[in-house]
Amino acid sequence: MKQSQLFTKTQKNAPKDEMSLNAQLLIRGGFVDKLMAGAYTILPLGWRVMKKIENIIREEIDAIGGQEIFMPALQPKENWERTGRWSTMDDLYKVKDSSDREFALGATHEEVISPLVKKFINSYKDLPFSAYQIQSKFRMELRAKSGILRGREFMMKDLYSFHLDQEDLNNYYEKAKKAYKNIFERVGIGDKTFVTFASGGSFSKYSHEFQTLTEAGEDIIYICNKCNLAINKEIKSETPQCPDCQGSDFREEKAVEVGNIFKLGTKYSAPFNLAVDNKQGEKVTLIMGCYGIGLQRLMGTIVEVDNDEKGIIWPESIAPFKVHLVSLGKNEEAEKIYQDLLKKNIEVLYDDRDVSAGEKFADTDLIGLPYRVVVSEKSLKSGGAEIKKRPEPKGEIIPTDKIAAELSK
């Protein structure tokens, strides 16, 4: 993509009403735009990041048998009354149509998927079963904050699993936990993300959160120095020891919850009479699990974790482009390299604009692509173009006809 054609431009100043680092960098770089508190437009650069995150999640969830579907955000009130959450879920958005019929905007999708599964899953032979979607969620946060970390509308991957018995759920739950670890590893925050025991919700003693260490986090977690599992502050008082290894030596950290997994039991299957026949011909109410990852929050967390004073440092797996090709002054060589990179399917943002070197460099640092390739009179005299990795201070000169090959390694 040529940068002269890119819809967005970078900004020198962060908006005065954004204090959080993730929003400042993402807005300055032209990745997102704030429509109102808690609702951000994702712009072309940001959307490329979101799609990469999405695809990593999709691959890992597909690998544990999740089948992708897409459910409506607009949902009938009756389903929410069935589970009781129409009145108990404080952050549920409720809307009326012109004839005063009420609807919920989906904050989560148990109320949709449970009756859906009832239509197709009728026998123990159909189990276990799991389905997921990547779709917008609506939550009436009283206080949207922390940039894109806590929004009122956001993309979520929500996976739901259905089982005949507890043991089967437990097996799947462990598979999901492993898939989550893979996801956070692949998006570049594996070393800072800890499996964390949290309050269990409805069915099991604990749920598990995936907490990524950052000062921008809203949660306090205690990491067990013995086994590296963590417990959330919310259960620390009743669980003073590590539930896994019984250790009692913890370090306290601030963290943001980038994912969570729950054992739901029959809380949402029972109200919809979601049951199948087992081998003995007896009706068994299905046991459910649910597993969520917020995409904007994940993108924002990565920005909080990977940046320096000049801008964002994207991990290569989710960078909007792999290469930022910068042409200084007019030269034919840059155009040739651009074509070479396109031919090799290397994702490249080509800064072909007629602006000063300093401005171009400031933009490459802010946007934060993994590789910068500079083509200039000076580099050509030294024998080619300069390739530099984003966080490193110096690059190296490579002959221009070898650039594409070098970057496809």
Add this chain to the structure above:
RNA sequence: CGGGCUGUGGUAUAGUGGCAUUACGCACGAUUCGGGUUCGUGUAAUCCGAGUUCGAUUCUCGGCAGCCCGACCA
């Protein structure tokens, strides 16, 4: 939802009870071309409503919006 702070061009800001400042951006013309180059010309703003006043962007009240702290967060 309680508390605090803040609303001025697209962005960031200054200032004032009486013609609204500057920088960035944008447009045009030069200049420059390895770290937001330099110069000129132009463009564009006081959140909404009420009150006080000859006159309100400024003061008062109300609303709305944003940020921060807290509470909340299957």
